Amino acid sequence: MVKKRAVILLSGGLDSTTCLAVAKSEGYECYAMSFNYGQRHKAELLAAERIASSFGVKEFKVIGIDMDGIGGSALTDESIAVPEEGVEEGIPVTYVPARNTVFLSLALGWAEVVDADDIFIGVNAVDYSGYPDCRPEFVKAFEVLANIATKKGVETGSLCIKTPLIDLSKADIIRAGVALGVDYAETVSCYQASDEGEACGKCDSCRLRKEGFEAAGQADPTRYCV
Amino acid sequence: MVKKRAVILLSGGLDSTTCLAVAKSEGYECYAMSFNYGQRHKAELLAAERIASSFGVKEFKVIGIDMDGIGGSALTDESIAVPEEGVEEGIPVTYVPARNTVFLSLALGWAEVVDADDIFIGVNAVDYSGYPDCRPEFVKAFEVLANIATKKGVETGSLCIKTPLIDLSKADIIRAGVALGVDYAETVSCYQASDEGEACGKCDSCRLRKEGFEAAGQADPTRYCV
Numbered sequence: 001m002v003k004k005r006a007v008i009l010l011s012g013g014l015d016s017t018t019c020l021a022v023a024k025s026e027g028y029e030c031y032a033m034s035f036n037y038g039q040r041h042k043a044e045l046l047a048a049e050r051i052a053s054s055f056g057v058k059e060f061k062v063i064g065i066d067m068d069g070i071g072g073s074a075l076t077d078e079s080i081a082v083p084e085e086g087v088e089e090g091i092p093v094t095y096v097p098a099r100n101t102v103f104l105s106l107a108l109g110w111a112e113v114v115d116a117d118d119i120f121i122g123v124n125a126v127d128y129s130g131y132p133d134c135r136p137e138f139v140k141a142f143e144v145l146a147n148i149a150t151k152k153g154v155e156t157g158s159l160c161i162k163t164p165l166i167d168l169s170k171a172d173i174i175r176a177g178v179a180l181g182v183d184y185a186e187t188v189s190c191y192q193a194s195d196e197g198e199a200c201g202k203c204d205s206c207r208l209r210k211e212g213f214e215a216a217g218q219a220d221p222t223r224y225c226v
Numbered sequence: 227m228v229k230k231r232a233v234i235l236l237s238g239g240l241d242s243t244t245c246l247a248v249a250k251s252e253g254y255e256c257y258a259m260s261f262n263y264g265q266r267h268k269a270e271l272l273a274a275e276r277i278a279s280s281f282g283v284k285e286f287k288v289i290g291i292d293m294d295g296i297g298g299s300a301l302t303d304e305s306i307a308v309p310e311e312g313v314e315e316g317i318p319v320t321y322v323p324a325r326n327t328v329f330l331s332l333a334l335g336w337a338e339v340v341d342a343d344d345i346f347i348g349v350n351a352v353d354y355s356g357y358p359d360c361r362p363e364f365v366k367a368f369e370v371l372a373n374i375a376t377k378k379g380v381e382t383g384s385l386c387i388k389t390p391l392i393d394l395s396k397a398d399i400i401r402a403g404v405a406l407g408v409d410y411a412e413t414v415s416c417y418q419a420s421d422e423g424e425a426c427g428k429c430d431s432c433r434l435r436k437e438g439f440e441a442a443g444q445a446d447p448t449r450y451c452v
Contacts, residue, residue: 098335109324
């Protein structure tokens, strides 16, 4: 029997790594994709590469995109500071305009080339950071688009955006990942990690991650720089 | 009164240039965007830059994307030949997987940053090349997505994908452009143009363009390399 194939968006963080573990456990042949989009640090790309290798993916690809040429986010524009005072209401300055739309579009292109029906993205709607492109309605709208936008979609209607983490809290995600053998020491979530992958412990992403390990009753393996 | 703003996808070809002319004539402050995505030649990028300048756009941006890393098209993979025997039925090998989805996603990101409500794309459904992502249903699905995917879309619901050429034949487009003062000698449509922008005269894009000038009763200003 031919193994079903999936493209997995892999940032090297906690969520996307768990997502890869889920896809692998469901028997997919995995194609992992990362993006060099002008983010503040490259530690997450190195983490993604190590993680892809340790999960034995069929292929790992880093796609470069000049999103820093567009700007508009603390993650791609050095002149906008990453908030360190705690998670606030509303859409934060770490929101990168249209990021998940761009990432899913490129994953869609690769899915078509490798003939994968499924695209995994590790968005979750519970402990999320207030980004519009992490919501279930966004994922649904992209799936509709995918089956209209591509040769494969038009011919088969079979393209599917998989979000196994969408209804999970950060603690649930960590529990699921630990059960699947994920080594979270390998992952980098911090918005402003050092080149060696040490986390600041203060940004929203660090805070949500730290709280997740506490709530899950798991030791936090994150290497903090303080 | 504040001028309304638009992002215009500008490839440097006949359609997108006409599209820019239409946006300009409708009073928009224009932000023109091109992509260096691993296409076979850079002549179209040089053409886009000249055209953007001659139309006095507010800003012109070339965004790099490693789409050749994904492959799957005669336009981004040198090992797949560009057909020269005439336009055939079905989706041709010059189709680039998910290209317009990727381009519109990046235009959407930029629209959010410059606070533009409208994105212009020069797709047309009549004399088109059989690409799924040039159809009205694709454009509609992307517009729905845009208003769900972004901060601006969620807050205002005002994002709009404008396709002024969608119902026009190639001849109609040329007539409209000539009336708006477009100099088509500046545009490059050929899939495999020389570095100087000379057209092969044989690929689907050249054939459709040539037939368009004939049907419009206009002299064809294209510089052919034969």
